[in-house]
Amino acid sequence: MLPISLLPIRTSRLGPAAALLLLALSLVGCGARSELAADLPPLADGGCSGRSSTPSVLATFGTGIPGPSPFALAITAQAAFVELTAGGNPQSIDRVPLQGGAPLDVIAGTDACPSTSPFAGESPIVTDGATLYMIDATLGAACQGASRRVSTYDLATLTLGTVPAPAGTEGLDVNALRATSQRGVYYLTGSELDPSTGVLARWDGSASTVIANLPEWCWDLQIVGQRVVVIGAHALYELPIDGGVATELLPVTFAHGAALLAANATSVFYTLEGTTILRRDVMTGATTTVATPAQPSLTSLRTWADDDYFYFGAGSPIPSGLLRVPVGGGPIETFWSAERQIGAVTTVGCDVYWVGDTDFPNAQPPELLVAPR
Secondary structure, X not given: OOOOOOOOOOOXXXXXXXXXXXXXHOOOEOOOEOOOOOOOOOOOOOOOOOOOOOOEEEEEOOOOOOOOEEEEEEEOOOEEEEEEEEOOEEEEEEEEEOOOOOOEEEEEOOOOOOOEEOOOOOOOEEEOXXXXXXXXXXXXXXXXXXXXXXXXXXXXXXXXXXXXXXXXXXXXEEEEEEEOOOOOEEEEEEEOOEEEEEEEEEEOOOOEEEEEXXXXXXXXXXXXXXXEEEEEOOEEEEEEOOOOOOEEEEEOOOOOOOEEEEEOOOEEEEEOOOOOEEEEEXXXXXXXXXXXXXXXXXXXXXXXXXXXXEEEEEXXXXXXXXXXXXXXXXXXXXXXXXXXXXXXXXXXXXXXXXXXXXXXXXXXXXXXXXXXX
C-alpha cells in the first residue's frame, strides 16, 4: 500500500453547533458517491437562503489539456477529497482545503502491473468524518488474480489500512460501499464469474461481518434509515440494515442503463434505462417519476439527492453542466451552465460541491467548485 495524508467543509458561515453537526453529517462517496450519513436527520436550512449564488472555484487540477479526470468526491469538516483518474486508471486522491487552495496529492495511484494501489480508478470514495474509505486495486503477478478490497485512511493518525474480509468471502471482489456515522461501513462483495454469489457485509471499525447473503451478484447500494437497497443484475432488492432476507422490489436489466443513483432521508432514486429518474419512498413503497431529462448522465458516482433536489449532469456530445430537479418532480433547473461533464456532486449543509471535468472549448483543466444551494 502507498502512503497518504488527508481531508476538510465550509463552516465559516455557520455557528459552532451547526459546524459540529456538519462534521457528523459529512460522508461521500459513491457518489458519490459522496454519501450522507443514512441514520442522521437532514440538516435544517438555518439561513441558507439570501446568499450570493455565484460559484467559487476551490481548486484546479493540472495545467495541461486534457487534464486528469475527476471521478469521485468526499467531504469532511476541513477538506474535500477528489479522486483523479487518467484513462480510467488510478492517478491520485487530492486534498483541497474547503476555503480553497492548491490541491495536494495525498494518495498516489498506479496503473503499473503487477501493482497494489490503495484505490481503484473510477470507484467511490466515502468518509464517516474520521476515516476515508475506498475500493483498492490489487493485482498479482502478470496482472492476474485481481482482487478488490476496502482500503482505509485514518484521518487522525494518517495511516493506511485494509478492511479484512468476513470469513468465507476471501477472494471476492468489493463492488460498492457506503459509510454511516454510527453503524460503520456497508459494502457489497461478490464474484463476477459466479452471478449467483452476492454478499452484503459491514465493517464496524474492528471486524467485518456478513449482514446478508444476497440472491445474486449485486453492484451498488444505498441506505435510507433502517433499510438497505441494492441493485443486482436482474432486480432491485431491499433488506433490513441489520440483516435479513432481501426482498425483490422490481426487475431490472443489467447493462441497459439501470442504476441505483442516490438516496436522501426518505427515498432512493434509480433509473431502469438510463433516462427516466425514479424515486421510491422506502417507508410507503410509493414510486414517483422525478424527471425524464434529455441525454442525462446517470450513475451513482455523478448524481446526488438531498431532501430538496436531485442533482445530475447531462448533454451529449456537448455537456450542459450541472442540472437539478425537485425530488418530488417539476421543472429541471440549470444550476451551473458550462460545456463540461460533471465528475461528482454532493450537498453539505447550505452548499453544493461539484467537480467539472476538462473544459475543452476554453482550454480549462478540471475544477472543484462550490455554490450555495
